[in-house]
Amino acid sequence: MRMSLSPFDLTHWLTAKTELVDRSLNRCLPKATAKPATIHEAMRYSIFAGGKRMRPALVLAAAEACGGTDEPALPLACAVECIHTYSLIHDDLPAMDDDDFRRGKPTNHKVFGEGIAVLAGDALLTQAFELVAGAAGWPRYSHRDLVLELAVASGSRQLIAGQVADLEAEGKDIPITQLRYIHERKTSALLCASVRLGGMSANCTSEELEALTNFGTHVGLAFQVIDDILDVTQSSETLGKTAGKDVEAQKATYPRLVGLEKSKKIAAELTRKAYASLETFNGRAVAMEALARYLLERNH
Amino acid sequence: MRMSLSPFDLTHWLTAKTELVDRSLNRCLPKATAKPATIHEAMRYSIFAGGKRMRPALVLAAAEACGGTDEPALPLACAVECIHTYSLIHDDLPAMDDDDFRRGKPTNHKVFGEGIAVLAGDALLTQAFELVAGAAGWPRYSHRDLVLELAVASGSRQLIAGQVADLEAEGKDIPITQLRYIHERKTSALLCASVRLGGMSANCTSEELEALTNFGTHVGLAFQVIDDILDVTQSSETLGKTAGKDVEAQKATYPRLVGLEKSKKIAAELTRKAYASLETFNGRAVAMEALARYLLERNH
Numbered sequence: 236m237r238m239s240l241s242p243f244d245l246t247h248w249l250t251a252k253t254e255l256v257d258r259s260l261n262r263c264l265p266k267a268t269a270k271p272a273t274i275h276e277a278m279r280y281s282i283f284a285g286g287k288r289m290r291p292a293l294v295l296a297a298a299e300a301c302g303g304t305d306e307p308a309l310p311l312a313c314a315v316e317c318i319h320t321y322s323l324i325h326d327d328l329p330a331m332d333d334d335d336f337r338r339g340k341p342t343n344h345k346v347f348g349e350g351i352a353v354l355a356g357d358a359l360l361t362q363a364f365e366l367v368a369g370a371a372g373w374p375r376y377s378h379r380d381l382v383l384e385l386a387v388a389s390g391s392r393q394l395i396a397g398q399v400a401d402l403e404a405e406g407k408d409i410p411i412t413q414l415r416y417i418h419e420r421k422t423s424a425l426l427c428a429s430v431r432l433g434g435m436s437a438n439c440t441s442e443e444l445e446a447l448t449n450f451g452t453h454v455g456l457a458f459q460v461i462d463d464i465l466d467v468t469q470s471s472e473t474l475g476k477t478a479g480k481d482v483e484a485q486k487a488t489y490p491r492l493v494g495l496e497k498s499k500k501i502a503a504e505l506t507r508k509a510y511a512s513l514e515t516f517n518g519r520a521v522a523m524e525a526l527a528r529y530l531l532e533r534n535h
Numbered sequence: 536m537r538m539s540l541s542p543f544d545l546t547h548w549l550t551a552k553t554e555l556v557d558r559s560l561n562r563c564l565p566k567a568t569a570k571p572a573t574i575h576e577a578m579r580y581s582i583f584a585g586g587k588r589m590r591p592a593l594v595l596a597a598a599e600a601c602g603g604t605d606e607p608a609l610p611l612a613c614a615v616e617c618i619h620t621y622s623l624i625h626d627d628l629p630a631m632d633d634d635d636f637r638r639g640k641p642t643n644h645k646v647f648g649e650g651i652a653v654l655a656g657d658a659l660l661t662q663a664f665e666l667v668a669g670a671a672g673w674p675r676y677s678h679r680d681l682v683l684e685l686a687v688a689s690g691s692r693q694l695i696a697g698q699v700a701d702l703e704a705e706g707k708d709i710p711i712t713q714l715r716y717i718h719e720r721k722t723s724a725l726l727c728a729s730v731r732l733g734g735m736s737a738n739c740t741s742e743e744l745e746a747l748t749n750f751g752t753h754v755g756l757a758f759q760v761i762d763d764i765l766d767v768t769q770s771s772e773t774l775g776k777t778a779g780k781d782v783e784a785q786k787a788t789y790p791r792l793v794g795l796e797k798s799k800k801i802a803a804e805l806t807r808k809a810y811a812s813l814e815t816f817n818g819r820a821v822a823m824e825a826l827a828r829y830l831l832e833r834n835h
Contacts, residue, residue: 265691271699274691325657330649349630350702353653357625358691360657364664365686368679379668379678386665391565391574391658399571402650 245525249292252305256291257283259309260316263366277347277355278362281320285338289530290315290429293454296522297430297447300513303437310370311381311432314363318389319425321359324352326398360389376435384435388428397421406485414487415456422462423455430523442515449512454527457505461531463488464498469534506531545825549592552605556591557583559609560616563666577647577655578662581620585638589830590615593726593754594733596822597747600813603737610670611681611732614663618689619725621659624652626698660689676735684735688728697721706785714787715756722762723755730823742815749812750823757805758830763788764798769834806831 260282265275291312298308327334327342328349334342344352367381388394397420404417430447439447467490489498509527513520560582565575591612598608627634627642628649634642644652667681688694697720704717730747739747767790789798809827813820 269692271696271703273703274695274699278691321657325653328650328653330653350628351699353625353628353630354695354698356657357621357660358695360660361686361690361695364682365690368682368686372679377678378682379672382664382668382678382682386661386668390661390665391578392569395574395654395658395661396571398654399574399651403571403573 243521243525245522245529248522248525249288249529252292252295253288255295255305255309256288256312256316260313263310263313264362273347273351274354274358277343277351278358280346281324281337281343281355282316282359284340286316286320288316289526290319290425292526293426293429293451293523294433294436296520296526297433298437299433300447300516300520300523301434301437301439301443302519303433303439307371307373308433308436310366311436312429314366314385315425315429315432317359317363317366318385318394321356321363322389322394322398322425324356324359328352331398331402363389370436373435373438375438381432381435384428384432388424393420393424397424401486404487407487409487409492411489411492414489414492417487418456418459419452422459423452426455426458427451446512446515450509450523450527453505453509453512454530457502457509457527458530460489460498460502460505461533463490464495464502465534467495502531543821543825545822545829548822548825549588549829552592552595553588555595555605555609556588556612556616560613563610563613564662573647573651574654574658577643577651578658580646581624581643581655582616582659584640586616586620588616589826590619590725590729592826593729593751593823594736596820596826597730597733598737599733600747600816600820600823601734601737601739601743602819603733603739607671607673608733608736610666611736612729614666614685615725615729615732617659617663617666618685618694621656621663622689622694622698622725624656624659628652631698631702663689670736673735673738675738681732681735684728684732688724693720693724697724701786704787707787709787709792711789711792714789714792717787718756718759719752722759723752726755726758727751746812746815750809750827753805753809753812754827754830757802757809757827760789760798760802760805761831761833763790764795764802765834767795802831 264278264282267276267279269275294308294312294315295305298304323337324343326332327337328344335345336342342352343355347355363385364382367385368378370378370381372378397417400413400417401421404413427448428451430451431444434444434447466488489501493501506527510524513524564578564582567576567579569575594608594612594615595605598604623637624643626632627637628644635645636642642652643655647655663685664682667685668678670678670681672678697717700713700717701721704713727748728751730751731744734744734747766788789801793801806827810824813824
């Protein structure tokens, strides 16, 4: 009887990595009792509000694919989660998307008030760079490279550009090229930085870094198309946030511009491209491939 | 006839350094036409809204005191100005201090709306770290040290802690120790980081770094006491912002807690301590001493 390799168990892997990241975030962030308590409670409230830790998981998966380990990648995994969480807190503010719920819980400003929510976002953004600076050094990539990577991906030409373009597209008819521009910046930029930082923590080659960039870009675009699709097809209960908000706000989305079926095909094609970019890793990118599959097949 | 050394001309020095910093900021920040234009216009609007460039001047003055030059200090000077400007934009928001005017001009959210103002602040905060990462290296202090210095000073236990404690003190009777806690964080932390970063760019000794820390802390505290005093004694026109706001908002201030005369004495004593810390530099800290004098004697 031929023995086969046991299939990769993503649920098991993801549970273990999420626990690792949560423990690390708990250790890295100032205690909730640290003075002034309000800001640290507010930071922790959103960081521990049940996020799926998809970006930290991608950091760790990329490190693994490049032959690295969790330990040097963890501060970077925590840093991208801080950036992601800050952007959600500010995005949920009344002056932006005006969301009352996120992952089934009241949004930061609904609990702590708008002033503290703005400051909690600022504090998490700042904390991200403190985490990168506080990490151990790497042979091929200096702290300078890591800080630059995170700052550019989160800055006014990438992540924030996406938020701005998204705000400005509301209620307007925009071409699909502009929608892709928004998705590339609002989602791909940080996913891309996540896998690249993971690779850097494993002292990856420039060829590996390029493959990670391709992977991150395509998974990011697919992720956002799926988010648009889920907003139309799922209930608020399943999503853990208000469903149908995009339609209500007349937001430009893939389903609105090209229809539901075409949107699903685009998402599948983007994911195929993401898989293709993993060939560089000669079978070492099992976690990354499983994560891509998980992101495409998720229903919330 | 005995020749005397010409006295240090602060106005001349400050004009030259401000021009240098403005040119550098203009070069470092994305152009106003860079896509999406709104965010870059908003960032530039507040950066070029007539700020006194006191923090960048302190960076350059500290570098000078430690035997350094402007060039390696400039990216750090621009970075602290980005941090300072972001904190003003967010501080002026309706959910915080709710200010309509700053330096005689409408505040960022009055011009661009609250959503863009939040994002412009975020973008400047992120830009600050991009600037530090993009600077040249230093022999004694790595990019890691510089990023950590800026992140800690701007983070939830320093600058942001000050904002939070300030928000929470509104309309309350707080002891003078708590007011000092607020000032140390809201103002001293970033001034302290400014002079320390300037020193680091000049590859300063640990003794010099300690003297700079003392200087920054005391000048920062003095600066804030004077701000409190000016809010009571000057008109809106002179200040370039709404005068008497602190009294109206029942904010805890030195004049409110200890009276005007005592406040002036405290400011003078703090400045004396700041001067004393400059003895380490054996007469090389002329610009820093002149700046301290300027900050104490200013009327707006």
